[in-house]
Amino acid sequence: MDKNITRIAEELTITQTQVQTVLDLLAEGATIPFMARYRKDKTKGLDEVEIKTIADRMASLTALDERKATILGKIEEQGKLTPELQSAIEAAEKMTELEELYLPYKEKKQTKASLAREAGLSPLTRLIFQGADNLEDAAEPLTSEAYPTATAAIEGAKEIAIEAISENHGLRSWLYQEVRDNSTLTSQLKDEEKDPKQVFENYYDFSESLASLPPHRLLALNRGEKLGVLRIKFDHQLDKMQRFFLARFVKKTDLLAQVVDESLKKRLLPAMERRLKSEMLEVAEEGAIELFSDNLRHLLLTAPLKGKMVLGFDPAFRTGAKLAVVDQLGDLQTTEVIYPVKPAKASEIEAAKKRLSQLITEWKIEIIAIGNGTASRESEAFVAEVLKDFPEVAYVIVNESGASVYSASELARQEFPDLPVEKRSAISIARRLQDPLAELVKIDPQSIGVGQYQHDVSQKKLREKLDFVVETVVNQVGVNVNTASPALLSHVSGLNKTLTENIVRYRQEEGAFTSRKDLKKVPRLGAKAYEQAAGFLRIPDAANVLDRTGVHPENYTVVNKLFEKLAIVDLDDTAKSKLSSLSISEMADELGVGPLTLEDIIQDLLKPGRDLRDSFAGPQLRSDVLDIKDLKPGQKLEGVVRNVVDFGAFVDIGVHEDGLVHITQLSKNFVKHPSQVVTVGDLVTVWVLDVQVPQNRISLTMVEENGSN
Secondary structure (H helix, E strand, O other), X not given: OOHHHHHHHHHHOOOHHHHHHHHHHHHOOOOHHHHHHHOHHHHOOOOHHHHHHHHHHHHHHHHHHHHHHHHHHHHHHOOOOOHHHHHHHHHOOOHHHHHHHHHHHOOOOOXXXXXXXXXXXXXXXXXXXXXXXXXXXXXXXXXXXXXXXXXXXXXXXXXXXXXXXXXXXXXXXXXXXXXXXXXXXXXXXXXXXXXXXXXXXXXXXXXXEOOOOOHHHHHHHHHHHHOOOEEEEEEOOHHXXXXXXXXXXXXOOHHHHHHHHHHHHHHHHHHHHHHHHHHHHHHHHHHHHHHHHHHHHHHHOOOOOOOOXXXXXXXXXXXOEEEEEEOOOOOEEEEEEEOOOOOOOHHHHHHHHHHHXXXXXXXXXXXXXXXXXXXXXXXXXXXXHHHHHOOOOEEEEEOOOOHHHHXXXXXXXXXXXXXXXXXXXXXXXXXXXXXHHHHHOOOOHHHOOOOOOOOOOOHHHHHHXXXXXXXXXXXXXXXXXXXXXXXXXXXXXXXXXXXXXXXXXXHHHHOOOOOHHHHHHOOOOOHHHHHHHHHHEEOOOXXXXXXXXXXXXXXXXHHHXXXXXXXXXXXXXXXXXXXHHOOHHHHHXXXXXOHHHHHHHHHHHHOOOOOHHHHOOOOOOEOOOOOHHHOOXXXXXXXXXXXXXXXXXXXXXXXXXXXXXXXXXXXXXXXXXXXXXXOOOOXXXXXXXXXXXXXXXXXXXXXXXXXXX
């Protein structure tokens, strides 16, 4: 068995067969969602994350092996490859460790040390290391045109010594551990004018051990440094380092001490600082990306508000609020512009009230979705006033992050070519309430606003991770092939841009799909694409009930055999009772299908057309407005978690600004990370701790005094 397969299996605590199976399926062209859903019995139930980890880890280990082979070959060419060095290289587990081992043998551009070696000054360097007292006499015979005096020759020999110490693997390894365990990162204010809101105030005079520095704090420091607000530097135990280095030499001299000092200050410490900062930032980035992806997943799984007439309300001051009425299917009915808030005149505001009331009555509006951007608070007060005459109508504050990005996109122009950008935004806000997943997939995930420091991490890694989350959720939920937008279809397993366009064109030219078999008529949608995509494409009105479910067409014969054995004709209550009570393992053997596959089939048959998102929290409906000035310490409120970050959670409690529940206020018990307690979209009960009205800061707690949490 391949050593990398063995290693991955050990890391993930799974079998080597599972790893090999995933790699084989990937080689056959299977997608991750397809494997996770329809090849469970082969993979023994691995989920999307585990499958992707296997794929990514194998790619990483393969790249590491290729680099090892290259390095071993280059060192062997130099005639310097020893059995010990070869073993060390083969045992290296990270690329940074590998490059550290290769450093002394790496081809370099011409340096001061290489020039000195070419001039024959290496014997003088050996004398430095031996602790010779007087080098003048020994240096005199080694003078040359490049080094005309004994002093110059000694300086050249020092350069060789500095480079030798700087490239010594043992010394570098010790120093790396020393810096990591005992050095400190400090920051000082560099330019206050570049921080007008004093966002980085906590770091104007800051110091913390590298060993205890949390990832989110490192990202904050890094951002402050990039913006020119902060000056960052490392503090080291230099005396300890110098003593350790000098202890390797039998005789210590002032000259040797100089060489060690310069090696540390000019070469080694800057290199270790760069390496450690890079490694720590990489870990911090991975954490930030993972948190962002987790938040995004929960946001995409927000329960849709089905079957409602919705009015999208995009607030603004001078240019007026843009309104869009969207029917139960998400189709646009009409748009409007009103002027509901100052600086509009009193007569304009009164006219706006009248027009909004007319729209509510005319279109039987059930929910008003208000964007949370500029003028949101004022618009909310306006809407709440109007709704006093419509007690059956509620409103919801919708996070409009990314709506403007979508509105100006090519996709939005294709959907609504005759509408201005602003009105498209109102449509997006309304649809985001009706079906968050279908609307949010149209927006670059990085613009959705549920992360922390997303602009400071690797944009390539972030995009790859977020795209994976979107793909996973879309396929877990499933897609109505007759109504899905091209943006939604593009995330379905097995479909690419061309196939997505062809599916939409087929709908337009031939009418709605009536069965999954119709998918085979779509141009260029071949057998492999059909295999990968069919199970995730649903047809809610299909004559064959299986086409409405997540049951894959390859298993329709299995279902037919199952129905024969159980004497099922229709999926009525009696049939569902039979399905619920049967023995999965026994029936799987009889049908010749895997037990995990049969279990999924039965779950789909028990709830045809089920929506995974229905088990998650829906939007919080409101009928009256709350102002930050109304908040008092101790006040109990209901809220929705809008964002989870390393240091806490931001909760929408119905005022313009989200309140912060610090990690220490999430529970009476110790919380290692906020995601252990809350996720984006959760409905939570909070109490007001503190309100700073001028700064629009609200501190909340989820720990009720004298209560349990």
